[in-house]
Amino acid sequence: MNLSLPAVLGRLPFGDTTLFRTSQLDEAHEQIARLVNPHRITVLSDPGRLNIRFNGIRDENISFLHIEYGATVDVKPDGSKEYFFVQTTMEGSSLVLRDKQEYPAPENHTVVMSPDRPYRMRIAARTKRMVVGIRAAALEKHLAHLCGRELDRPLIFAADGNSPTVGSIWFGHIKSLYSLFRLNPTSYQNEICRRHHYDATCTLLLNLFPHNYSQTLSTDSTRVGSRRCRMAVDYMRDNLCQGTTVPDVASYVGLSVRALQVAFQRYYNVTPSEALRNLRLDAVKEALEHADDSETVTGILLDHGVSSAGHFAAHFRKRFGVTPRETRQANRPPKSSGTGPMAIAEARDRSP
Secondary structure, eight states, X not given: OOXXXXXXXXXXXXXXXXXXEEXXXXXXXXXXXXXXXXXXXXXXXXXXXXXXXXXXXXXXXXXXXXXXXXXXXXXXXXXXXXXXXXXXXXXXXXXXXXTTEEEEEOTTOEEEEOTTSOOEEEEOXXXXXXXXXXXXXXXXXXXXXXXXXXXXXXXXXXXXXXXXXXXXXXXXXXXXXXXXHHHOTHHHHSHHHHHHHHHHHHHHHHHHXXXXXXXXXXXXXXXXXXXXXXXXXXXXXXXGGGTOOHXXXXXXXXXXHHHXXXXXXXXXXXOHHHHHHHHHHHHHHHHHHTOOTTOOHHHHHHHTTOOOHHHXXXXXXXXXXXXXXXXXXXXXXXXXXXXXXXXXXXXXXXXX
């Protein structure tokens, strides 16, 4: 499907990707249980208007759902603790009932439902909602990764209190993902791309909406970033001879390339590429200074993962003021003059 960007942005996210449609409650219960987890739906008014639509895309850990019921309904998920649900009212209104409290969810409002806190929703007729379901085990694993340690209690989001700005940022992210999905479907079909979309969504969720680990995430992030930078430098130093690249380093320490760049700029005021190059320059210089007669400049460069000798030599001269070849020549032991009488006499004259 070829769509212009304005056409895509004008649509409600994932409203044109059908999962199922039905006006029969029994079928709806079966389909919702299959796609997400069991929900009990009770029609409160306008039963003739019941037209349940579930649109969107989903995989093992995350679902992006566009949901409409047509009639006014009461929806109660079962006691499953498998998913977090981030619910945004795009058109119409809803009411969240939780812990004997009522939380209005008017248009443009976003609320996060935690699996450890049972709730129900009263959804007005013709209301359209964007629901992002994230598997609890996967989100808590992502949070532990961001905090740099295992969680000691379940993740629970605050009951409400999300500002309009927070909801706008979240919904903008979902619309951007949808636009990318429609304009370039391979961005979701490709496993690596899909994983990056998932990581970005989880990271944004955990940083936007308040929860019982918000303070931990804030205070631990500096320590985690510093430790991962040190891990990155150690990995660079230990793997120079393997032609290690910045993506290799980022993968090893569990960060995206962009996150690694931000961390290095913050703690070392250099990019990861610059740090890796400087470590390689220092290692090559030391190798050149201690090389024996059998080692060549080209061989030493290749041994340290240098694929472009000319480019590397320019950086070497800029850092040390000499070329690799000049460094090698300056530290090459003097050649023997032979063993004849003149050579022996010359050697005797040079000796103290």
